[in-house]
Amino acid sequence: MRDVLRTRMGWLHAWVGFVGGLVLVVAFTGGTLALFDTEITRWMQPELAALPAAAMTGQALDHAGAQVWALREKGQIVFLNLPSARDPVLRILHYDGHAFVGPVLDPRDGVEVKSRATEGGQLFFDLHQSLYRGPVWGNLMTEAAGIGLIVAVISGVIIHWRNLVPDLLLFRPFAAPGRAWLDAHIMAGVLLLPFVTMMAYTGAVIHAPRLFPMIGAGHAAKAASRAGGGERRDGGAYAPLAPIFAQAEEIFGRGRIGFVMFGSGTVSFYRADAADFAMTRDHADFSAVDGKLVGVTRVGHGMRRLDGAMRGLHFIRWGTPGLRWLYFVGGVVGSMMMSAGLVLFLMKHRRGQGGGVMLGLAETLALAVTLGLPLAALGFLWGNRLLPADLAHRAELETRIFFLLWLGALVHAALRCFRGAVRHGWREQACGIAVLGCALPFLDIVSRSGTGVRLHWDLYLGVDACALGFGLLALWGQRMMVRAR
């Protein structure tokens, strides 16, 4: 009975794991990078490195508020993002369909700081959330894959239940390739079981109303909440924002306001996502004309608070840098664990089938998501620094570079896999990651000269060190593939 259950769970784990895994590797890798989306965006706007760290002044806030009102009078839907520890500048943002983008303002006087247009780290957030395919189909795919991950986790635990604890740390890199990959997959999977389960569960719950519109307002509610912006208001001056900001800080606490939304006749100060574990978007509404408090919306206990707690656990915007790095390591190893699962599936079926179109397609897709995606991500960073800063439509061009590189990796993988040179394909893409990753720190130093290399050095060091680390890992991986021939 137990063996029958294990066999059936093995089949379920393999197929759900492989088909879902192709999407999950993309979602997990994107989500891992999106943990530092703000920092990546700042890395991709090196002009901001010249700005000294300074607190936001009332004059800057008033100036920014006037600019937002002027844009709204022109019919644009924009909001104001306030400085934070992670991003110490003011930003006037609008949603371009994939990311929140817009001009950067100096927190000292509210004057625009010339910086290159980029989607920055939010590209990875959108990739994680909806595979860059929009809120309907993209979201549905990632949510279905998230539920698939829960199925794969449960079936995986049932398969390995007997040896789960004794073999927790058993990794034999010198064993036969299949055994070594299986050891790595199981060890990473079991050690990351709490993290992967939590991320899969919270991710699925957060967007459950999209998957099951009958239990929530779904897309209609989101669309309705976004509507109504950009309306003209006849005549009259707007109240300065600085005194209203002071009132909002009295309500939510000093340094706990994240962004300001502008409605028709009202200004809403929202509590920062980093201010509390539960991401509830509490806000205080003020009259835009005289700055008087209109109302305060706080989420108390109950389902909405629980929803906020799920979001807080998943997005970790309240977390300390240490916790964010723990999530990052979990995300990187989780992506590798899923990639190892894809490789194991291919090894098993290569033995059984020996070749064929379906196997070639599976190998192509596995290679394109496992190594093609990191290659394209590094190429995205390279494109950011190599494209002229004042180029028209440069944000779209950067994004196109990312997707063209990924498409190139897919075509390369197909050429190699369908011609029976799978190992060459893996080695060549690993070499590409090694070159782009190891050389990125040099590109950063060269292309950032004259913009205050010493300022905010920790941010640049973090991105450069990660790129170098992934480059060295890829170099080691391709050397191991050469030695294993």
Next chain:
Amino acid sequence: MIVLASLVCWGLALLGHGLLQPKIRRLLHVGDGRRGMLRVMRLGLPLVALAVSARLDMPLAILVWVGTFSVGGLLAGGALAAVAVYRRGGC
């Protein structure tokens, strides 16, 4: 600092757990000695990690404790694998 301390505790605890497993002991060519100390490490150090993590606010404390279990386990597993490779005379 608290994250690091919790990570070290979990790493050592899981190292102790690994060294108690017959398969890993055979791979590393280690004898049956010091089992008592390893059991104490395996049982005691996670509690020390919990006590250290509990100095943080909730739920940060729980997330750090669980997160350092994962990363500490990866480090311990990596260390055991590296020793096993070394004992076999390189890979």
